[in-house]
């Protein structure tokens with residue numbers, strides 16, 4: 001898939017580079033663009049969603065099967081509904097982000113208890129900002145005087161690909177654009193690449209054409225997880241595919257495309273499509289940005305923050321059936337820890353907060369809080385520990401970029417090598433549940449197939465490549481079983497490092513060589529011209545099929561005659 005020779009365009013500086021270099025280049029390029037040290041800009045990966053944290057609604061990025069009507073996924077950017085979620089669709093004008101939902105995302109429901117405020121929609125969706133004013137962070141692309149900002153302010157929306165790690169605000173930014181564009185009378189339609197069919201795209205296009213022709217209305221099409229469009233869907237997007245296609249429509253302005261992706265678009269988005277879109281690189285949210293988002297959430301819930309300012313001591317934990325009616329407090333430290341641990345993923349952070357509050361309310365434990373000014377209050381207290389528990393349940397303590405990442409993949413590799421299928425599965429799950437990029441694991445499997453299994457079972461390589469492609473097509477979480485199958489196959493497979501080692505010997509031999517390399521023996525050379533023939537090229541070569549008996553012939557240079565790389569240095 002990732003041929004080393006393939007040239008890809010850096011979405012930041014637009015230079016063409018060999019595919020193998022793009023990731024390291026991007027890191028540098030992003031740093032240079034920023035002028036200051038960036039947090040990791042390496043292509044982010046998808047992390048599994050916190051299913052348990054979404055009691056009443058669904059967040060985008062949910063597994064396809066979790067959507068009862070998998071079919072089309074046109075939906076509105078409605079408050080009551082996250083993009084891509086089924087359910088309330090408006091009849092005729094489906095796809096129009098016209099109606100304003102009743103209940104504001106906004107935050108506080110007057111008079112309601114914290115428990116009531118947590119009901120229904122997941123906190124993260126409810127708090128999705130409507131305007132740039134509430135959109136936190138991403139200054140580099142959205143700050144004052146940036147191109148994107150002025151374009152948005154003038155409602156000149158170009159086709160965009162929003163690339164960034166999970167929960168950094170891609171969908172939210174699209175949502176904000178939707179809001180502002182609908183004020184300008186534009187339509188906003190969303191489609192999820194995980195479940196949309198080619199026909200769905202066609203429908204959107206033809207409706208957009210009608211709208212443009214009849215009402216002079218422009219359509220903005222948001223495609224979430226655009227990297228998931230598979231080969232046939234991508235084909236459909238290509239210009240050669242007659243008038244049904246998408247690209248010409250992007251170009252002539254029938255639709256403005258906004259794609260969101262967690263994957264490096266140079267690899268995952270069709271080049272022709274990519275060249276027609278501006279790539280906006282969003283970063284994972286900083287700890288400070290996360291703190292701001294969490295504070296807003298806490299405020300919206302009516303939870304009070306206990307910090308340095310309001311010194312308190314807590315004691316005498318009791319329990320109360322009515323804990324849900326009591327005031328709820330969260331320690332400032334708990335919020336900053338949460339902001340740190342969620343690793344720039346606002347959805348994880350907000351889900352973690354929601355889980356922690358809900359768990360505390362359900363436990364019914366109350367705490368007597370004594371404040372320095374003398375008063376004491378009985379309430380529900382959320383500490384750092386509770387927040388960590390909330391996160392633990394969402395497994396995000398796995399450190400994707402650091403130590404853990406390398407430790408786990410190494411443990412997986414060694415378990416497969418040691419033919420321990422249980423251990424292999426365990427390490428695989430540790431990584432995937434922790435949000436590891438399945439393609440990273442799949443790439444390692446391809447390597448393992450040759451390095452450790454080799455000719456003992458040459459089919460292993462086919463299995464690994466198939467697993468890689470399968471994962472690429474369907475993504476997490478559906479692809480996990482593909483990797484599991486492959487991992488168990490490999491643990492059970494016979495192993496051979498014969499070729500791996502022999503190839504190492506050959507390389508070693510070349511490296512150790514001093515002086516000019518031996519010439520290719522004349523009889524092995526091809527002689528396409530008279531001159532070459534005269535020079536003795538090909539002379540004496542024995543064409544094997546002409547011989548009944550095995551042919552005696554040297555294939556190595558004279559000085560290496562008799563060398564057996566398969567036996568060299570073997571103990």
Ligand SMILES: Nc1ncnc2c1ncn2[C@@H]1O[C@H](COP(=O)(O)OP(=O)(O)OP(=O)(O)O)[C@@H](O)[C@H]1O
Pocket residue numbers: 060061123124125126127128129134135136137138164165166167168169170171172173260261262293346347350
């Ligand atoms: N920059 C931000 N400012 C304020 N809130 C944010 C921001 N980014 C994310 N959020 C909050 O986090 C939630 C999830 O963000 P969003 O859906 O935009 O992430 P995403 O980048 O599209 O992630 P994914 O790739 O996982 O779909 C939002 O509903 C919103 O509440």
Ligand SMILES: [Zn+2]
Pocket residue numbers: 010011012013014015025026029030
């Ligand atoms: Zn670059």
